[in-house]
Amino acid sequence: MFLKVFLLLLLLNLGASAEDSFIYNGFSSANLILDGIASITSNGLLEMTNTTLNMKGHAFRPKPFRFKSPTGKTLSFSTTFVFAIRSDISDLSGQGIAFVVSRTTDFSADTAPSQFLGLFTPKNNGNSSNHIFAIELDTLQNPEFRDINDNHVGIDINSLISNQSLPAGYYEDGTGSFQNLTLISGKPMQVWVDFDGDKMQINVTLSPMGMPKPIKPLLSDIVDLSSLILDNMYVGFSAADGPFRTHHYVLGWSFKMNGAPDPLDYKKLPELPAIKTNSKSKTLALWLPISLSLFLLLAVAATLLIVRRRAKYAEIHEDWEQEYGPHRFKYKVLYQATNGFKERELLGSGGFGRVYKGVLPDSNIELAVKKISHDSRQGMREFVAEIVSIGQLRHRNLVQLLGYCRRKGELILVYDFMPNGSLDKFLYDQTKPTLNWAQRFRIIKGVASGLLYLHEDWEQVVVHRDIKASNVLLDRELNGRLGDFGLARLYDRGTDPQTTHVVGTMGYLAPELTMNGKATTVTDVFAFGTFMLEVVCGRRPIMPHCVGEDLILVDWVYENFRRGLLIETMDPRLGDEYSVHEVELVLKLGLLCAHPVPASRPSMRQVMQILDGDVEMPELVPSSLSFNTLSLYQNVGFDNYLMSLTSSAGTITSGPTGR
Structure with a gap:
């Protein structure tokens, strides 16, 4: 009886692992799971993206492969495929394409920006629970992923921050010299990915299509995949288009567990679409013979005209570019x-x-x-x-x-x-529809997220120096995007920003900035606090026809807070459709960000935590605060500024806006 059970289990195991390889010389009859904008063309090309901007495509084998032995050992596998990337705009590309080994084929919940290649989101990028191994062929440089350039190959383990990456190319056999390959050239290229389960070694090799596999791989790395690889895993491709229209094609694909994949038959691979070219023909007809001297004279005259014309419209190129x-x-x-x-x-x-x-x-x-x-x-x-x-x-x-x-x-x-223009138009232009509270709250959180990225999440500290409603642009879904970096300053983390002259827009300037001229992340936080109050109150930071504490928005909101009338400062156009808790939270947080003492202001990370509800809002005691922004503005010619506002019918003169 025991022997029968053993034989039955053995047969079942053999049946489950019978399919350990496949080959596609074109995909006309391929059985694949396609989602997003991935499709198979009439001549058998696997088209992962079709120039639909900021969209993604996935293609996976419908059945998983057994990647572990009955004893739990991670098995070896190898694959090779031919791909091509073409852009509708020369030298510009969307995002890249990746070969993927994944625990799932369902990426429908992925709503991340296209630079995540349709595999991850900002929240799960880097999580060990992803169980995703990928080889990325990337054509854009994303600093957030520490990309080395805009034309590289990388080994990704549960994250788009590659374990190892190198510029795309191959090593010639014999000489060992490195030859560059341009991924967006539109030319078909072949990739080999080999994983040795005994050595835990990954080799990635790249070459032009039709060339024998180079002996020396482009990438070679020792990575323990035992915790990433599950018993059953799916194999496939993922690609994403970005800001420019790009086609990602796969022409052929071969895969095998515990051995070398069957070679692709290049003659059977489908043809790429012809590249559209604009041919111009010029016909020169001579009606009368021209003497040699006159011909030379005309040639010289034409040359002088061309030189003068080019000089007049010449573009300027400098080394820093x-x-x-x-x-x-x-x-x-x-x-x-x-x-x-x-x-x-x-x-x-x-x-x-x-x-x-x-x-x-x-x-x-x-x-x-x-x-x-x-x-x-x-x-x-x-x-x-x-x-x-x-x-x-x-x-x-x-x-x-x-x-x-x-x-x-x-x-x-x-x-x-940005089709909806700047935020200030929606706050003050009577011809524009009124933004409801949910839209305003989403805009505030969006700008806060962007500012947190500038202050803490990029490789350098970026101080914007001109945060205001007219520099916040709205996309088609009325999401807020911070723009106009003409006054921005960068400095390395851990260094002290240099003192400069005062720049920015009155009403958003931190009081200490008017005295020491030193723009920091803390002065940006003050401007953001004023911005939050402006969005909630629907009132400009400076009202030139008002007097006393009503003149400066920050002082006016504080005075109403001191009197217990904080909610009364809310924009009356919001009506009854708002959350009292959220409105009070944003108003108090705006006052905290615009605190007269710089050290009392929160960081943008703390601001985001408060807005997301992860951290409680610190208690504000009106009697412990003392806002008098007006008196400190006298140091930078505020009276003359007020006169300029009054003479221009109360409109605030702004810097570079209106993207």
Whole structure:
């Protein structure tokens, strides 16, 4: 009887592990689980993304493989596949593609930004409970994941912060010299991934399609996958498109447990779509013979005209641009996108330039194009500051800088287009609909999250120095994004920021800033506190026609708090649709952030914890506070500032706004 049971269990085990390999020379008849925007084309290409912006695609084998022996030992496996990445915009790409070994095929709950490749979210990135092993082929540099560049291969263990990564390429057999490969070239390339379960060694090899597998792998790492790998795991691919329209293709795929995968038959792989090209032919017809002397004269004259024309419209390139470098747009492209910078495309203007709506002609991507005034004395310095700072930042609540252009006398920045414009229009423009409390609360939390990223979560400390409602832009879903980094300053963690002259917008300036000129994260917190009060009260930080404590918003809210009338400061347009607890919480937190004593202000991490309900709001005792912001503003010409507001019908003059 025991022998029969043993034989039965043995047969069942053999049946369960009978399928230990597969090969797809094209995917026309492939049985795969597809989700997101992944699909199989008519000629058999596995198309993971189809240029739908900020979308993801997944493709997995429907049956899991047994990755562990009956004794619990992690088994070896190998795979090879051919892929290609093509972008509709030359030299620009969405996110990358990854080969994945996962405990699940269900990533439908993933709502993270596209840089997470459809595999993780900000909350679970790095969690050991993910049980995800991936080889990423990444075409964008995301500082939050410590990416080495925008063209790299990485080994990912439960996180997009790679265990090891190197620039894409291969080592030539014989010479051992390294040859670069450009992942977004649109050319098919082959990847081999080999895991040795005995040595716990991962080898990743890359080469152009059709070339024999290089002897030396691109990446080789010792990683103990025993805790990550479960008994049964799925294999597949995940890809994501980002801010630019990108196709991610897989042409063929072979996989095997405990052995080398069957080689792909390159002749059977499907063809990639033809690259669209614009061919221009020029025909020159000569009606009369021209003497040699006249021909030379015309040639010289034409050369002089071309040289003068190029000099007139020449773009400026300097060494610092190579170090920082978001994408550089050609002026001609931006000129066409904005219809020649016509007035009808104007979105807004400020003290530092004008902002136009643009649409890239080839891709229909909407842009906000900002031309910084050439006669601005600090225009170049602020332009460089914005390139250096926001050009490298990646956060869902920050306006993304897509690129820039420089011409003689013109400085141009290109941003994501925010269709709903700036927040101050919704607070003060009577033609705009009133934001309800839920929308305002979400905007406050979003801006707080972006500011926390600037202060604590990026590689350097970024002090924004101009936080205000007109610098908060709203996307299609009315999510708040902090923009305009023209006054931003960066410094390394642990160093002391240098004292500078006072910049910013009156009403948001911390009192100590008017005396020592030192902008810090604490002065940003003061401005954010004023911003919170402004959003709740629907009232500008300075009301030029008021007097006494009614003149300054912070002082006015404090005075009402002292009298027990805090809830009375709320914007009356909110009606009865609000949470008393949330309104009082934000008002008190705004007063705490705008505390006259800098050391008493919370950090942005504490602010987020309070807004999320993870930490109790500290008790504020009105009698222990003393707000008199007005008297401290006298140091920076406040009376003259009030006169300028009164003469302009009470509108607050702002800096560069209106993305």
